[in-house]
Amino acid sequence: MVPEGSPVELDLRLEAVMEGVLVTGSATAGLVGECVRCLEPIKDEMSARFQELFVYDDHDHDPDEDDETSQLEKDLLDLEPVLRDAVVLALPFQPLCQEDCPGLCVECGARLADDPDHGHDAAIDPRWAGLTKLVQDED
Numbered sequence: 001m002v003p004e005g006s007p008v009e010l011d012l013r014l015e016a017v018m019e020g021v022l023v024t025g026s027a028t029a030g031l032v033g034e035c036v037r038c039l040e041p042i043k044d045e046m047s048a049r050f051q052e053l054f055v056y057d058d059h060d061h062d063p064d065e066d067d068e069t070s071q072l073e074k075d076l077l078d079l080e081p082v083l084r085d086a087v088v089l090a091l092p093f094q095p096l097c098q099e100d101c102p103g104l105c106v107e108c109g110a111r112l113a114d115d116p117d118h119g120h121d122a123a124i125d126p127r128w129a130g131l132t133k134l135v136q137d138e139d
């Protein structure tokens with residue numbers, strides 16, 4: 001998710017066309033989330049590109065027409081819904097701390113990325129036993 005009040009950097013280009021104004025741009029925003037596999041907090045940056053045609057407000061507008069069309073309201077561009085859509089589309093569906101995150105050990109909950117050779121040939125190390133309990137309690 002994009003944290004509330006986080007700065008969004010905008011880079012906009014406006015072009016006057018026959019029907020209205022064509023807005024092309026990109027938005028860059030900071031992201032926070034957690035890895036879906038190991039629950040490690042993620043801080044990332046995302047950028048979304050978008051293009052939207054804002055048509056001039058037309059009083060003969062047919063209400064049956066496509067409601068998705070963005071309209072210029074008194075020469076103002078309402079970019080917010082466009083931005084929101086672009087950002088939502090650009091958000092990773094299942095964020096990962098790293099592309100091949102191995103996740104958590106099913107037995108003890110250790111983060112395997114921190115400990116790739118992790119295994120349980122022997123009984124669980126007593127140092128981890130408390131953690132196991134903690135992870136189970138959270139379930």
Ligand SMILES: [Zn+2]
Pocket residue numbers: 035036037038039040096097098101102103113
């Ligand atoms: Zn991860």
Ligand SMILES: [Zn+2]
Pocket residue numbers: 105106107108109110118119120
């Ligand atoms: Zn383990």
